[in-house]
Amino acid sequence: MAFPYITNTEEDRQVMLKAIGVSSSADLFNDIPHEFRNPTLNLPPPVSELELKRELEMLAGKNIDPQGWASFLGAGSYRHYVPSVVGHITGRSEFYTAYTPYQPEISQGTLQTIYEFQSMVSELMGMEVANAGMYDGASALAEAALMACRITGRMSVTVLDTVSPTYIEVLKPYLLPQGVAIDISSSKNLSLKQTTACLIVQQPNFYGFMEDMKAHAAEADAVGALKVVTVDPISLGMLKPPGEYGADVVTAEGQSLGVAQSFGGPYVGLFACKSKHLRQMPGRIVGQTVDSQGRTGYVLTLQTREQHIRRERATSNICTTESLVALATTVYMAALGKRGMQEIATLCYHKAQYAAKQISQLKGFRLTSSSPFFREFTVTCPSAPAEINKYLLSKSIIGGLDVSAKIPNGMLFCVTEVNTRVEIDKLVKELAGFADK
Amino acid sequence: MLINNPKLLEKQRTLLMDVSVAGRRASTTPSMDVPLSDMPPAELLRDDLHFPEVSEPQLIRYFTHLSTLNYGVDSGIYPLGSCTMKYNPKLHEDAVRLPGFANVHPIQPDETAQGALQLMHNLQTYLAEITGTSAVSLAPLAGAHGEFTGLQMFRAYHLEHGQIQRKRVLIPDSAHGTNPATAAMLGFTVTSVATDNDGNVDMDALHKELGTDVVGLMITLPSTLGLFERHIVEICKAVHEAGGLVYGDGANMNALLGQVKPGALGFDVVHLNLHKTFSTPHGGGGPGSGPVCVSETLRDYLPDAVVVKIANNTYKFHRPAKSIGKIAAFNGNFGMLVRAYAYIRILGAEGLKSISENAVINANYVLAKLKGDYLLPYQRLCMHEVIFSAKRQKEHNVRALDVAKRLIDYGFHPPTMYFPLIVEEALMIEPTESEGREGLDAFIDAMLSIAREVEEQPELVRNAPYSAPMTRLDEARAARQPVLRWRADADKQKI
Amino acid sequence: MSDKDKQIPNPRNLKYTKDHEWIRIEPDGTAFIGITDFAQSQLGDIVFLDVPKAGKTLKQFEKFGEVESVKSVSDLFTPVSCEVVDTNKHAIEQPELVNKEPFSNGWLLKVKVKDSSEVASLLSAQEYDGLTGK
Structure with a gap:
């Protein structure tokens, strides 16, 4: 069977083996102890590129792509717009x-x-x-x-x-x-x-x-x-x-x-x-x-x-x-350049401030610190963050990170330039909805 | 390569900051759709940012031009020994850009990332099968990170068994530098084990060093000499009898795919370099991926996290019982895992075996054709790579480095030089299975032609290359007076 | 052959270690320490010297520093027990001096010798010639 990533044909191999001075490729592996040679590899049978493409698309399709959702999850990995360049x-x-x-x-x-x-x-x-x-x-x-x-x-x-x-x-x-x-x-x-x-x-x-x-x-x-x-x-x-x-x-x-x-x-x-x-x-x-x-x-x-x-x-x-x-x-830093870097930072800052203000006005939600913050902030919630996140997920929102292990009922929200005001308002509305439940 | 006009070249290579003009930009940002808040106190804010200001066409031309100064696997034969510079399938590049892979947050809820977890679980299963091991963690981010992870598990295992006195790691003298460097990061000492005249581990030397203070042995199979270690089963047994563990550096797994399972030979850990054996691109020096595959003895020590399958065909991250914990922020270089998965699926068992078969044939073909003109230090067949010594050429005052540089003029990437350290003037050639007979013949002809040049016009070889974007660079100057970043002219005196 | 490939004979008035350091004892009991021409030629272009500050005391054959070329690092060992009096600032700033004039302006340490009897255990120029195949 021929494989796309291998260039030699059977004829090439025969010519080469002759030049090497062995009669078969098996002779090249004689240093491997005999009893361990040619093990069975129990792997799924090979597929074509088209079949593989479908399989990968199927697997990718099983993940929720937060790009289509409103996501407020950061905590070390952040959603920012990546210019096409x-x-x-x-x-x-x-x-x-x-x-x-x-x-x-x-x-x-x-x-x-x-x-x-x-x-x-x-x-x-x-x-x-x-x-x-x-x-x-x-x-x-x-x-x-x-x-x-x-x-x-x-x-x-x-x-x-x-x-x-x-x-x-x-x-x-x-x-x-x-x-x-x-x-x-x-x-x-x-x-x-x-x-x-x-x-x-x-x-x-x-x-x-x-x-x-x-x-x-x-x-x-x-x-x-x-x-x-x-x-x-x-x-x-x-x-x-x-x-x-x-x-x-x-x-x-x-x-x-x-x-x-x-x-x-x-x-x-x-x-x-x-x-x-x-x-x-x-x-x-x-x-x-x-x-x-x-x-x-x-x-x-x-x-x-x-x-x-x-x-x-x-x-x-x-x-x-x-x-x-x-x-x-x-490329990203060069594409944004001096002004772009300043603008993205400013957008993150003001959007995060806006979101925090709205959320902390809700009953039971409170910012955990009065220190300045940039694009993430932690609030304490009126109930377990895990429950809130489950509710938000049902409303097509990925909520913040549950940090209740460190701060009782704490949730760490992230807001970047990707989050529109509409998304932030929706988050606030759903959080209010959850609190009123 | 666009090298005909040196003036143009020099101009195009001016750094971005040198062509920066205030007011230009290569990107746009969304409008502010929320009311402005008070800014933080001024003492928390930066005054200025000296970043380039260029337009989008300028930016694209700059980096496109730079790309033409590079040689990649897609440019031609890249026989860089021990690096396995094989072809990188194009579907893989499309696959990792699928939004359902590219946009997934590493800690979004497991139930929203089932496809990614399923892929990882399948890949763990495939890699365990290929290596003949019990369990796999995909977390290590590179080969050396895999070594780090493997030795962490050794350490944890010995501590668990009260063997705190085990502080010494044995490493053959042919090993890659990462092996001793990794052992040192774990606070272990290193004992080098000699190689015998056939290129195998010197068994007497090994037995002499084994004892109750030994953590284990780190060994590369096939060795960095491109040879299959003939005593490997005996070696693993001896180390185990001394209470040690055996670490398999899987850098050279391309020779073994489907031919033998390292786990069956007695290895306790094998790390794989997905960027070598499983075709994920090297990217100019990373990203890589170095999954660790372990025997039953060590499965509970795997790093956090491994993917497990639970009821209802769902998957989740899991922290093994005696886990060494987290070794990086998240759960592995997922983009590399997608590519390796795709590679295994296209090839299947038969294809993987064909990879190693063709890789080994190609290397031996080069060996057979060049051994008359370049000294072969070990008189035996090789595995996936062949090591020559340029000792004969040195008699003409031409070094391995010069031969390597001259190959550039023939249109080929040079082989690895001066490694392994135990071979004088080493030239390490790894063609990989990607090359075909005609391509190798052209490479062989170039090597033979250079061997003639060494005898007839050594000066020509000593000053090569002539046709590359640059002639030889002054590395001593770079190290003596380090200039490591762009500076405005006024500040150029500083580092 | 370029200039730097020319071999400089090992001076007769120096003593040597098998690790390729030399020492020149002055009449006042001080001494200069450096590396040999053979050592510098093996290393190639020297790019960095790591040597101890004045005041440091060293035992015979103790590691006192490192010499780096572009792609190698070698340990430096002191030929005799001594106290460092001075280091060669010119060589530290321009390590190529060690390549060019290893036995003279490329010295590394000026020291006060602690025990001159140790000199007897060092190699003579003839013995060192033999070691390096001259």
Whole structure:
């Protein structure tokens, strides 16, 4: 049987086997112990492309595509409009079928887009340098914590309890095996020690509200701990970048910058730091140089930090940059540009404020904090959020995240530029309807 | 490639910020349809944002031009050893863009994501079957992340069994750098195990290192030398007898599809690189996907979450009893899972076996045709990739790097160089099953021609390439004076 | 062959380690430490030096730093027990100096020798020649 991804015909194979000097392809596998050879693979029979397309469409059709619904779910993955230019560029196979740019002479496309990415990420965050990208926001934050330990030589980190619970959970497999202690603390009871490598803060925090970064920075500085911040990149179209409040390492989930939500991945972690910490940064870095004719070009650089050279002494085992996803974010940031980034941030802000105002006027709903918030906010509900969400789902609305594990009857709502006023009003009406039931 | 006019090239490659003009834009934003609220206090707001301002045509031309400076699998043969640069089917790219996949929120209620969960469940089942293992988690986001996950499970298993003294991981000296780097991330020490003259693990060396302080062994099968480890069953047995576990780095699974199930050989964990074996595109350095497939011993330790089937043909996420917990924000690189699923469905069992068969034939064909001109360090048949040494060429003061760069002038992507570390001047060629005989013949002719050039005009090879968008780049300069981001002219003194 | 491929003979007045460091003892009991021409040629273009600050005390053959080329990292070991008096700022700023003049302007550390008897355990230039196949 012939398969579309295999070029050799039976005749080709025979000619090649003869050139190799064996009589059959089975002879090529003789090193495999005989009793384990040719196992039965119990897989469904192969299908044609048309049949497969139908099968995939059927599976995709079983999911509720929130694009057709009113959705107010964020919590680490966000629904923003992705301009068409993004897909057209990432869909170019010169980008998506290339490998890591180890051969710079024929990889300038990838290398220069990474350089643009590093430039825009560091500008957005107000930091001196950024790397080429990490797996996602959670692992980027964990790597930042490890980096802080390497820099300070300290073996304990403090993380505010308003950081994403998932991100806090992901810190554990990264930090605990290396003997780094994790102290989870409320900002009220914060007590950093001389042994604290870093203070980890999320801005705006997981529940949507702004942290007092000036106060947190002062506390970290008082004990010589580094300031590690995980941010919402969309918010930085409007909010003060972490570099301006003294952050040492800044990470973010890059998904909201033009990347499909795609049931959780692929995403990209953004990672930036002060240049004095550059040599402790994990991940790939692209730098500018010249070729032998003096023309400007780009190469992977500072590679001695990495696993393929330093092996067990590397800054990390990572060798992926989520390059194609980083490309999507690069095109997105360039397409929005200065004004677009400001406008999207402003839209998110005012729509979220509007939604919060309307919801908190309903009986039994109350904002959990008086701090400013950007595009997410938490309210306490008159009954269990799970029940409310079930009701909303029956009205074609995906509600907010149930955070009652942390805040009694708490629900975390997210509002972006995609949510129209009509949708927000509908949400408010249904919440009122539920309360009146 | 549009390289005829160097001036134009230079101009087109100017960075976006250099061509930025205030007032231009390449996107529109919706109108404000809600009343404005008070802004947050000024001290929370940023003053300015130095982002490019370009029009949509400028933007598209810029990135389109950059794409022409790249070489991808769709451009031609990409024999990059250990990377499995196979063809990436086009249907897959359409499939991941289906709104019912692309727009699904990772934590929307399970009952609203049944299609995605069903696909993941099926894929778990297929990968367990292909690897001969009991259970699978699709959560790891890359191969190295799979290694990280696998060793987390080893750690949890040993802690659970009171074996806290197990701190040492054994790794053959031919291994990929991620193996020792991963072991170090888990707080383990690394002991390198030597390779014997046939390219197998030195069994005496292995036995000497095994003991009650050993966490386990990380081994790549076939090895990074492109060879099937002849002692693999004995190795797994010995490690198990010493109380250790065996980690299978599945980077080279393309050689084994349908030929043998690693789980049957005694592996406790095998990670798969979906971006290698299962054709998901490499994307210029990611995204990848590194599912971990585990034996019965470790199934309860799998990361959060795995997909389970419950009554009424419905599916849900599940956290195994002794789970190592979450290793990333969500549940795996779903877009990659869709592609791998599609690949397995088109090929079925017979097709997968044909993949490995053709991959191995292609590599051995290259071996047979080039062994007269390039030194073959291990005199035996190879699996899906063949490693030569450019030692002979070095006598003419031409290095593996130079041979690789010269291939660019012949229109081919270079092979992997200087890996594995134990082969001097290594050139590692992995044709994959995507290539056909004529294509390989053209590649072989180029390699033979370069071998002649090395003897007759070594200088020509030493300064290659000549026909690429750029000549050799000064990597030392890049590392000595790092310039890592765009800066306005006035600020260029800074990093 | 380019200039940088030319071999520089191992100076007779230096002592060597098998790890390719050299040491030049001055009459006042201080000494200079660097890496050999053989070492720099094996490394290729050196891009970064990680050496300890003045005041650091080191035991004989202890790792004192790292030298990085574009694609390799090598540990540096001190030939004798000593205290670091100074580091070569020029070489740190321009690591190519170590490639160009490894035995002179490309030195790495100036140290105060703790125990001069340790020098006896080092290699002579002739012995080091033998080690590197000269």
